[in-house]
Amino acid sequence: MTKELIKGNTAVAEAALRAGLEAYFGYPITPQTELLEHLSARMPELGRAFVQAESELGAINMVYGAACTGKRVMTSSSSPGVSLMMEGLSYIAGTEVPMVLVDVVRGGPGLGNIAPAQGDYNQIVHGGGHGDYRLIVLAPASVQEAVDLTALAFDLAEKYRTITTIMMDGSIGQMMEPAELPPFQPLKEEIPAWAVRGAKDGEKRVLTSINLDPPTQEVMNLRLMTTWQKIEANEVRWKGYHLDDAEYVVVGFGTAGRIALSAVRAAREQGIKVGLLRPITLAPFPAEILDELTEKVKAFLVVEMNTGQMLEDVRLAVRGRKPVEFFGRMGGVVPFPDEVLTEIRRLATEPQTTAGHPRDRWLARLTETIG
Amino acid sequence: MQQEVIIAGFGGQGVLFAGRLLAYTAMEVGKAVTWIPSYGPEMRGGTANCTVVISDEEIGSPFVKNPTAVIAMNKPSLDKFEQLVAPGGVLVVNSSMIDRPVERTDIHVVSLPANEIAEALGSSRSVNMVVVGALLGNLDLLPMEAVEKALEAHTPERHKRFLKGNVEALHKGAEHRVAEKV
Helix, strand or coil: CCCEEEEHHHHHHHHHHHCCCCEEEECCCCCCHHHHHHHHHHHHHCCCEEEECCCHHHHHHHHHHHHCCCCCEEEEECHHHHHHCHHHHHHHHHHCCCEEEEEEEECCCCCCCCCECCCCHHHHHCCCCCCCCCCEEECCCCHHHHHHHHHHHHHHHHHHCCEEEEEEEHHHHHCEEEECCCCCCCCCCCCCCCCCCCCCCCCCCCCCCCCCCHHHHHHHHHHHHHHHHHHHHHCCCEEEECCCCCCEEEECCHHHHHHHHHHHHHHHHCCCCEEEEEECEEECCCHHHHHHHHHHCCEEEEEECCCCCHHHHHHHHHCCCCCEEEEECCCCCCCCHHHHHHHHHHHHHCCCCCCCCHHHHHHHHHHHHHC | CEEEEEEEEECCCCHHHHHHHHHHHHHHCCCEEEEEECCCHHHCCCEEEEEEEEECCCCCCCCCCCCCEEEECCHHHHHHHHHHCCCCCEEEEECCCCCCCCCCCCCEEEEECHHHHHHHCCCHHHHHHHHHHHHHHHCCCCCHHHHHHHHHHCCCHHHHHHHHHHHHHHHHHHCCCCCCCC
8 A cells, every 4th residue: 555645634534434434414614624525525426425414413413313324424523513513422322323523623612713722622531412421532643543543433433332533633634644544445234233224114123312211221321331341441542652761751642742752752862761651542541551650650741732631631540649740732822842842851850749730830830931 | 864844925825735745755755744734814815834844753743843944935934934943954035025134144045036037937836846946955855856756746637737847947946056955
């Protein structure tokens, strides 16, 4: 296979198509629109369903219906559009039908701006829709990884009858990198036993998220949690850089993770033994490797393009045993590697504490810098 | 080894394609490369720019504060990026659109009237190729033959008639050598 230079949004669209996407429903929003645009041309070419809905609400409910047939279905949007989809996502989770959501996150809250950000971590990773459900969240840091995770997203969604979200930020959507696209998978012929087919005189199958009887609902909640435990046991993914002899570890996902990689390399050149842990699954979260690293290293630095959302998950894994510091830029501002390098140097040269909250210290420093 | 180039100018000057051409070439010669445009509101009416990072290993940040090289195709771009070029780096200036001298003395400045050069070649639209040529002539970034090959491969059929002019523009730009290649 040869590589081609391709934009993140387009690459995810083409990868979804090749993974056997049979129906897409969406609504345009920057910085995600190329994804929808690419599918608007390619899906009809292949005789598959593409609908630009009247709104994100329409799109997610069309996804809900299509997902009930057991076909591979997807929608994509960016932050404010994903907020509009939350009711439908909860219904889909409550019905236990598989789907893939792509969220190309932009600056917020509110209408915000179209620049790259990671401010939707809490919304996507820790909930969003109402009710007691969890979903798998994949966070690519490059175009190739976005391609690879797209096929995986469909497989995981089907395997666990769950929503899989690919959460990337605007820069991965807009960036071009060489990537190798996978070959076309044949479309699924087998209809899952739970799917509705509209078949006359067949066995009656009901897919719904309404459960008026609390004990029945509780059994369903229990089943969701049991499934989640399997997901936690089997599907954690992360990538480590220079971790073997690391005394300090930077933790960052997506674009923040690769920016941190530049800083980690620069710090290594200055003789600081620092490594990078880049979570690829944000849910399930790579807590176990963090637990292992806690035993070995002196301190952690969490880098995000938000005010410290994954930070809380890292702190839960580290449990106060080692100092955890934080650095973030937000609102669509992307940190440069030298800013992260400064923080790594601070970590390695200044006394660290497990007392207080790292967010407070970061805010005090940042307020001095940007007023 | 990693090199970074920011190409900036007005929308319509071919800034984004110039960057993509470097990215295509880098990919063809087996390097890791990222190309990222400024896609924000500044695209509308103001300056457009893109950042290209070319490396021998997996690229960390696609965003660069102090690039190895900058191509400034108009004055707002020079104002924005002159101070950011890494010391010892290359700054290509399109003097056709810029009426002030460069202040920095610690970088290699390649100043050339790219609009007039392109017009003299009979292809005013190849001004972006003139400045890319000027960059390649002064920075050991990518082999010219590879760039030519990538240009041919990524010129759509409907634009093939511009190919010859674009290749000439690349070479004409590359003739503007200020010193030994950086």
